[in-house]
Amino acid sequence: MSIKESPEQTAPPGEAGTVAVRFKRRRRRFDYLPYLLLLPTTLFLAVFFAYPMIQSLVTAMQDSQGGFTFDNFNTMFKDVNFSDALRNTILFIVLMVPLQVVLALIMALVINTGLKGVGFFLYIWTVPLAISDLAAGIVWLAIFTERGYINSLLTQLGLIKLPISFLSYENPTWLFTAVIMAELWRATSIVMVILVAGLQVIPKAYSEAAEIFGASPWQRLRYVILPMLKPSLQVALILRTILAFQTFAVVIALAGRALPVLAGEAYNWYNGYRNVGVAAAYALLILVLSIVNTAVYLRLLQTKTAQMA
């Protein structure tokens, strides 16, 4: 009976809450196995990720003959919809992300109380994870449209005589509200799941100790739980904002072209005007904004934790 290798067990501290026991590899020969296992993903991500990023730069700088040009960026910046798209996208993020994080936090805290029936609520609150943004847009279209359920309800209650046109281009505020509502409904679960996981890791001892010392629930939340939740909050914020920069199908479903957003404009230039260059310029813009935004989040939340320490 030959034994190919004898694993030595080591138990380094794994992620909090799990003891990750791993094989410590013999150092006799260069250990290729883990790297071999990682190779497919690394290759795949390099090809279909790093390469397109470069390609987007190249395409954005190309004109139809393949020569170098800034024209695409010019066209993009001067486009009549550009400033609206930029403003709408940023406004959307600024309004929606904080709302969503607060709502997700409330939901996560409710789940964390461990009351009876909390599992059932979690079950329901994670349902929107299955829903695509296009479907969410259609669902809320059914609610907000002129012949939709809100107007129907208001008419039945006798509060209005004629249906309100929530989703017309003359009503940009309501258009915006509808989009925010739909995204709030759909995407809060994404943030909530991250926060629930993060809350689970916080040892109850801290909160209980604070309680013994007379801290009110609000104080406990603010000074004990939230600081310890910072890593999860950071991850949730970054993820959600990146996704929000790409908001597309919800807007199209609810507002058509009445509400320009960056991703929508990229799509229009690609599909409608058949101009890959300008579309790539928009793509590049979204990419750059996302990176800057992530850096800002990292910086912002990093400094605070240092202050807390």
Add this chain to the structure above:
Amino acid sequence: MSVVEKVEEEKKELPSDPNAAKQSAFLNSRSMARFGLYLLAITLSVWIIVPLYLITVASFSTRIAITSRWPKDWFPNPVSTETLEFFLNSQGVLPSVVNSLIVGIITLVLSLVIGAPAGYAIARFIFTGRDSYKLLILTTRAFPIVILSIPLAVTFLNFGLYDTLFAVAIVHTALALPQTILVTSSIFVSVPVELEEAALTLGCHRMQAFTKIVLPMALPGLAAASIFAFVLSWNEVFAATILTVQNRTLPAQILSSLNNSTLPIKYAGGFVLIVPSLIFILIIRRYLLNMWGRVIK
């Protein structure tokens, strides 16, 4: 007096719990808080469920009911599959459903085949670069991958892959990979390494130990990870619309015909889009919170 009687007497003489009076008042505010909490939870749940109910009602109403009846029914009257049938028989819809299925399955297989080994490596081995690799994966998640489908369209055109289901599946796999790696790594962590060890000391090769011991135990989790990838692919809109012209997936088909669709078609489209994902997610909800490396019972 016997001991028992002595104890009884002493009991009677104990001062009454000074907190007792406080406690019932405290209990009051406590149960009020609890009531408030339940009320909040129920309100949120209703908010989530009602729109889904409404789209279901709309999808099972007749077309006339959707476009003309006013005020709207809160329950279909009559219950009818007319709208759904009309949608499914619309041009291009059924093929797009099939396409979505195919893309979803390819994504599922690819992300598992590529991602699970990485998950295993992270779960079981310590090696230099492990932390940087994990960071890299998380960073990938924080990138607007979908936007990259625009430059990828150019690349695919050059390689003759444009407007193929395979191209869409590739982008979807890129989207699903970070999630697959993280989930599979926590799945493998949860399989006790002692069992693998035991198999190795009994003469198995590493590969045998994996297939005979780890795989059977990890299978439910791996199935869940692959279903996540499928749902992600099924729902994805942007890349699918950019990368396909003739071979549209369902979301791409619905999106590109939104301008020409009547309300009943839109509603039915939304419904057909939601139902499969919903069913799948409900099956694997146990693993939902595994995505971030924790397990919730």
